[in-house]
């Protein structure tokens with residue numbers, strides 16, 4: 074690993090390396106401009122991560138494999154017709170930013186309570202020229218009148234409570250999208266009523282990590 078390049082936030086991962094990783098994961102190829110956006114995002118993330126510790130994963134190849142690919146699997150599996158999506162606890166932008174790149178028809182809101190991370194998310198939106206909204210604060214304080222066609226959660230602290238909060242912000246007929254491990258699913262979905270769950274998507278190369286998508290059938294009581 075070339076430490077000088079990493080220090081400047083420039084990785085040796087190229088757009089074609091990203092395309093290759095997509096193919097290995099069985100994902101559709103991306104356009105040149107989407108690949109370029111992912112590369113800009115990767116370099117920006119590495120640059121900010123060296124000072125702000127936005128993600129514990131530091132190796133560029135591992136960021137692509139874990140964060141980009143998982144988020145893009147989610148993006149590909151989101152049902153058609155979704156117009157708005159809230160990424161609940163977006164952190165360094167996963168899965169929200171790759172979803173905004175892969176599914177430009179969806180207006181993405183990145184919800185993040187830590188100021189340093191929401192500052193990074195704003196900068197990433199600007200650098201990539203994508204129209205993401207950053208909601209700077211805890212989602213519990215977001216007015217419930219804000220409703221979304223989908224709410225996605227990945228690796229959020231106190232995930233059980235977060236799922237209940239998230240469901241309040243899914244419009245009727247909209248989708249809850251959980252990035253979870255298989256053993257955690259019964260505990261996560263037990264308090265969530267009135268959802269029709271689809272079969273989980275299992276990540277290639279793992280047996281435990283899944284994406285679970287469910288449709289909210291009726292307003293909450």
Ligand SMILES: C[S@@+](CC[C@H](N)C(=O)[O-])C[C@H]1O[C@@H](n2cnc3c(N)ncnc32)[C@H](O)[C@@H]1O
Pocket residue numbers: 161162163164165166167168184185186187190210211212213226227228229230235
């Ligand atoms: C472990 S990180 C994961 C981030 C990202 N989703 C990912 O998969 O890489 C969880 C993030 O959720 C944020 N978070 C946790 N609870 C939240 C809440 N109630 N409202 C907004 N952000 C929250 C934390 O600040 C943290 O940045």
